[in-house]
Amino acid sequence: MITVKNMTRRFGTMAAVDEVSFDVDRGEVVVIIGPSGSGKSTLLRCLNALEEIDGGEIIIDDFIIDKRHKDIHQIRLEVGMVFQQFNLFPHLTVIENVMLAQRVVRKRSKAEARNKGMTLLAQVGLTDKIDAFPAELSGGQKQRVAIARALAMDPKIMLFDEVTSALDPEMIGEVLEVMKMLAAGGMTMMVVTHEIGFAREMADRVLFMEAGKIIESGIPSQLFDNPRQQRTRDFLGKVL
């Protein structure tokens, strides 16, 4: 479903993502771990064309992004993204947040967009908050709205960039529950997280990144319990 070949993204002379290659199959949940500054966010942002790539290529279904083909609009329709800082639209209510892009990008009718929004908000457990403004929600609720908003576009892949890192501890669970529900429903997901428990339980594969490179990849039990690389062991030693 996603094939990434030798993808590189530089900032000045520093390669934030350095000749990275991997595949993600349909329905797979891939968790990315690694120290701060290792290029995890940049990698996700490249997949959603929020960053241009300086080398290599990304193939999502039949779309190719490389230095020449930058059909970024098509790619973004395939890929949904949820951010650490929520980035809800503060001037719109919860249901309006979920409807906006459906209306202007997918050109759905108001009724259709609203129906879809209500269904998704029910799935993330926010039926009673549809007319609230983002500022009236807790962090966990905001993040669930952000997930519903991305899902409303019917993405084929969802990217999650440390979506629980800005949350109070007691709210992390409710967001992870929604993500587990999605994974169980067969969504293809790439998840940057420090939640090792989530990774162990949900990931089909874990990638460990450092200094812009994928150092090691494997199924969770192998990568967490028997890491092959010394650098993976050092990192896990610090966070576990």
Added chain:
Amino acid sequence: MLNWIAEQIVLYWSIFRYLIPAVPWTVLITITSFALALILGLIISIIRIWKIPVLSFLAGVYVNVIRGVPLLVHIFFIYFGLGKYLNFDRFTAGVLAVGICYSAYLAEIFRSGLEAISHGQYEAAMSLGMTRFQTLRYVVIPQSLRIVIPPSANEFIASLKDSSLVSIIGLRELTRAGREYYSQFFTDFQTWIMVGALYLIMTLTLTRVVKYLERLFAVKGFGSRTT
């Protein structure tokens, strides 16, 4: 004493009647030139924040040059200077001068309003597949509006007062009408009191309207940081 009061009332009333027909001209000049300023100001602020090579630089030059020159000089330049080649009528020249002058001030207000929207808002909109134009239209501008309405409204009120400067090229608005009345009847004190009062009524009314608009655009909880 009573006699004097009666005389004064009659005098003010006759000045009032003389001036009233000029008030719509002041209103028309202000509204037309401010509409021009809004459109130009919006275009220029967007060019500035999009960092388009050359164009953004020129937009910056425009803003700084226009703001650095007094409105009266703009009026003279457009009516007498450019007018030499382009033959503007008084109304066009006056509206152009006030409109261009205020477009530079508004461009700066709009720019700060646009820059106040965090990068994350653009990213969220773009990740949902919205184009740059749609992002501006549905995400950025609605939020910026709430920030820029109060200072823009102040500029509108200021431009109403500054429209009196176009009396200098013979446009018959409120201030010009005052001068005409005074040069016929030599009642300088009462004339300028009345002219001032009429401006004051207009500006106070506008202030009320602005307060109302601000309440209309207010959103519950808007302005909190983490969204």
